[in-house]
Amino acid sequence: MATSAAVTSSSQTKRLKGRAIHPLWVRISHWMNALAMIVMIGSGWQIYNASPIFDFEFPERITIGGWLAGGILWHFAAMWLLVANGLVYLVLGFSTGRFKAKLLPIRPREVVADLAAALRFRLAHQDLSSYNALQRILYLGVILAGVVAVLSGLSIWKPVQLQELTFLFGGYENARVVHFLAMSAIVAFLVVHVVLALLVPKSLRAMITGR
Amino acid sequence: MRQRQRVPGVDPKHLVKEAAQLLPDPARRAFLRGGASLGAVAFLAGCDVIDGASAEHALRAISRFNDRAQALLFNPNRLAPTFPESAIARPFRFNAFYREDEAPVVDGGSYRLKVGGLVQEKRDWRLEELYALPQEKQITRHVCVEGWSLVGSWTGVRLSHFLKRIGADTGAQYINFICAEGYWTSIDMPTALHPQTQMTFKFADETLPRSYGFPMKIRIPTKLGFKNPKHVVEMVVTNDYPGGYWENQGYNWFSGL
Numbered sequence: 001m002a003t004s005a006a007v008t009s010s011s012q013t014k015r016l017k018g019r020a021i022h023p024l025w026v027r028i029s030h031w032m033n034a035l036a037m038i039v040m041i042g043s044g045w046q047i048y049n050a051s052p053i054f055d056f057e058f059p060e061r062i063t064i065g066g067w068l069a070g071g072i073l074w075h076f077a078a079m080w081l082l083v084a085n086g087l088v089y090l091v092l093g094f095s096t097g098r099f100k101a102k103l104l105p106i107r108p109r110e111v112v113a114d115l116a117a118a119l120r121f122r123l124a125h126q127d128l129s130s131y132n133a134l135q136r137i138l139y140l141g142v143i144l145a146g147v148v149a150v151l152s153g154l155s156i157w158k159p160v161q162l163q164e165l166t167f168l169f170g171g172y173e174n175a176r177v178v179h180f181l182a183m184s185a186i187v188a189f190l191v192v193h194v195v196l197a198l199l200v201p202k203s204l205r206a207m208i209t210g211r
Numbered sequence: 212m213r214q215r216q217r218v219p220g221v222d223p224k225h226l227v228k229e230a231a232q233l234l235p236d237p238a239r240r241a242f243l244r245g246g247a248s249l250g251a252v253a254f255l256a257g258c259d260v261i262d263g264a265s266a267e268h269a270l271r272a273i274s275r276f277n278d279r280a281q282a283l284l285f286n287p288n289r290l291a292p293t294f295p296e297s298a299i300a301r302p303f304r305f306n307a308f309y310r311e312d313e314a315p316v317v318d319g320g321s322y323r324l325k326v327g328g329l330v331q332e333k334r335d336w337r338l339e340e341l342y343a344l345p346q347e348k349q350i351t352r353h354v355c356v357e358g359w360s361l362v363g364s365w366t367g368v369r370l371s372h373f374l375k376r377i378g379a380d381t382g383a384q385y386i387n388f389i390c391a392e393g394y395w396t397s398i399d400m401p402t403a404l405h406p407q408t409q410m411t412f413k414f415a416d417e418t419l420p421r422s423y424g425f426p427m428k429i430r431i432p433t434k435l436g437f438k439n440p441k442h443v444v445e446m447v448v449t450n451d452y453p454g455g456y457w458e459n460q461g462y463n464w465f466s467g468l
Binding site (some may be wrong): 047048051053068069070072073074076077080109157158159160161163171173176 | 267270271273274277284285286289290291293352354356357358359392424432433457458460461462463468
């Protein structure tokens with residue numbers, strides 16, 4: 001009995017190992033992205049403060065870089081990590097079929113039902129390997145926001161060399177607003193994402209250990 | 212009256228040093244502290260990159276890498292978009308490291324543009340001689356490193372035309388522009404030869420006013436505003452990296468658009 005139980009347990013472990021909730025590449029790219037995003041957002045706020053688009057500034061102590069030049073140095077250093085890591089993530093996400101398996105399909109009815117359940121704190125979060133409709137639309141949404149942030153950022157950085165891209169965003173000044181809105185969407189996601197990860201610690205553990 | 216020295220009785224280098232002291236010192240000290248706290252938050256803990264000096268060193272190394280990346284991305288035939296007259300901002304914003312009433316006063320009559328470095332014809336140019344060169348007008352977007360932008364109209368001589376006239380070594384790497392008040396900035400040769408890079412004498416069809424850089428500014432619509440020097444009194448073609456007033460304090464050198 002004991003032997004057989006041990007065998008079962010060991011084979012279960014093996015099976016579980018084989019089916020990690022988050023494969024290694026997802027975990028590495030997740031945390032690299034987290035680092036890049038924090039630097040991009042903090043330094044971006046520093047740059048924003050040099051010439052605010054709206055009638056407010058970000059508090060100095062939550063910005064990165066100390067002054068405009070420092071913010072720019074950080075921003076244009078972290079951009080390489082953000083883009084390189086993001087490209088690896090997108091290529092693997094598509095090629096391994098993970099995006100399709102995890103994020104699709106998104107049915108509006110399910111999104112509405114899950115949102116209603118979530119607002120009543122009744123949205124189940126038991127099976128970490130499968131995302132509910134709300135998670136799917138949020139994860140897909142933040143990936144898209146990241147893509148828009150990078151493209152609008154490129155169009156602000158290179159409004160001459162990449163002028164067609166800048167034109168797509170409605171010109172330089174509009175591209176700045178789009179860049180700001182993409183950042184806002186990512187930050188809004190981050191707040192919800194971090195709160196929920198702390199409320200469901202095993203989801204945080206899964207993104208570190210894989211299970 | 213300005214004589215041939217830049218500002219009588221004032222050493223420009225001293226002036227720059229004083230101006231630099233006007234910079235936000237606490238902010239500069241905090242320059243990399245953000246990085247340190249960030250490192251504590253995330254993954255850099257234990258890595259000496261969080262140390263201020265080496266973080267600054269690493270960031271500047273990446274900035275030099277970004278100079279090279281931007282030079283590769285720069286297409287010498289790619290023109291900056293142009294705009295109709297109606298898009299011109301009036302009044303155009305004044306921007307400098309000094310207040311508008313502190314803008315240098317340069318006398319047009321005694322003004323001489325000094326040309327030096329790797330050029331065949333090293334001589335000074337009077338304003339009338341510069342005015343006599345073929346001029347053209349551009350209506351382009353000025354983009355400030357701070358983020359804001361304005362469309363303006365600038366008229367003057369193609370820098371590439373002038374460089375040919377003075378027999379400049381166009382195989383040299385840099386052109387350094389030195390200004391009446393001690394400001395300086397330098398650019399790469401491909402940008403200097405770009406058809407829209409201009410020695411500017413007029414803004415919105417009027418003689419360049421004092422606050423916009425009388426008697427001559429360098430207008431470069433493919434670079435950020437701080438790389439468009441005003442009150443230029445000297446031009447040096449060189450292979451020795453000249454840096455710049457802001458560049459030496461951390462702004463990316465290439466800063467191409």
